[in-house]
Amino acid sequence: MTKTTETTGYNERLEQKLATIFAGGQPKYHEKMKESNKLFVRDRLKLLFDDENYVEDGRFANVEAGDLPADGVVTAIGKVNGQTVCVMANDSTVKAGSWGFRTVEKIIRIQETAEKMQVPMLYLVDSAGARITDQLDMFPNRRGAGRIFHNQVRMSGMVPQVCLLFGPSAAGGAYIPAFCDIVIMVEGNASMYLGSPRMAEKVIGEKVTLEEMGGARMHCTVSGVGDVLVATEEEAISEARRYLQNFPANFAVKPEKIEAKAAKAGRTLEAIIPENQNAPFDMYELIDQLVDEGSFFDIKKLFAAELITGIARIDGQVVGILANQPKVKGGVLFGDSADKGAKFINLCDAFSIPLLFLADVPGFMIGTKVERAGIIRHGAKFIAAMSSATVPKISVIVRKAYGAGLYAMAGPAFEPDVCIALPTAQIAVMGPEAAVNAVYSNKIEAIEDPKERIKYVQEKHREYKEEIDIYKLASELIIDEIVAPHQLRDVLSQRLSFYESKELPLPYRKHAITPV
């Protein structure tokens, strides 16, 4: 009898402790969360996992302190789309989600678990940063915060790493998103910055709002540190789940084929692509005709929109698409578009996602502004990423592909598995107008009669167009196939399934010196 009573006492103590932990921080902080449409960390996890069947480690961290339940972070293993994942999730009701010694240790341990199990690692970030009172225990030491970033770098390309940003990610903490494959940000609540507006005012004298300094919209449109802008936390979580559907658990496994769906009903490619090489059109409309309806996952949609990057399905097969967008900045490539393309290629290549390039590109931007900003090294970064990718690479020349634009979009010299041209394709060092000007400008100026001059120029244009005629390039084996636009989807589906077994050994060396 005595023994049973004692056991009950033990259980009561455990239940009491658990109740404190599950309650999180003080009620006033929960109220504050509700006011800003934020969910409590444990409710976020309920939405994220397939069911409530997940396990948690280090739940009792700092339980003796009384007011620091779980030490402000929940670390758990659960299932997303039937796939095991590891998660760290800040609790901003506990000391604003700040990192103490045990917080950092828990994050490091769950990362180590993800690496050992070779499963995706998710970071649900909502944290004010370092707990300064704990700094010697959590900042500079071997298992201090730096180790979190060190682990992220080590795990990069090994397992998918996803960041969902629900609140601030401040100072050093801002490197968690920076080292992830993808960052989903909730508009109005999520922010990233090295120094807060208050600090900026004190240290450099700048007066700025939080939104301007590091808001979600700013990062997803201007800086490019954010990838997906969403309106609510629920949307952030469902987007993360949708994103992960396209990925294998780790680099050694190939992504799975899912059930095929027809493309969205719409105009044919013949109707979408204008005959005039210089006229704008919406590349999204073309992509819709190639991919399974509803499958396109847009990455960095609002940043450097002249280049579209996204993951989709063609007849259920996963594919990473890079497409020039003629409607935005003429589809010309800039420094930012090069960065966007390079990171996207690295992402797909790491996780065995084949690449599809849809080229309609006048080239890289020219002019003093871009030269001073280093467009050459930015372009080199893009070309290097494309060139080193060993996944199946399919290059489709939709319309024009001029100059280094052809290189960036996996032109024939970069070992694409195939270079397909649509009948509208035009491959050249530069467009007819620019080329005729470059070669014959002296002769053109020497002709005095304006009518004669126009006639001469038109004649040279015609000659130039004949020279770069797409059938001539096909005849010379420069391109591999010419496909009728309405057949493109079927051809891509066929080729993706044939290339599935592609294996390309990496060159023997430690690593490339990648241009940055």
Place this chain on the structure above:
Amino acid sequence: MKELKASMAGTVLNVLVAEGESVTPGQALIMLESMKMEIPVEAEVAGTVEKIHVETGSFVNEEETLVTFAE
């Protein structure tokens, strides 16, 4: 004051709107020519055009104001 700015450096090919006209988001207001391409510059929000700062043939730099809208 709400403004429409040039998305990139280029020459104004066409002005597609008149002062006093009201515009809708996504409507192309100015057609630029740059890198031999026609580049529509679209209104981001609805508004009434107060002033057009460029004409056909003007060279504009990236971020230069093309159109100002009434408050």
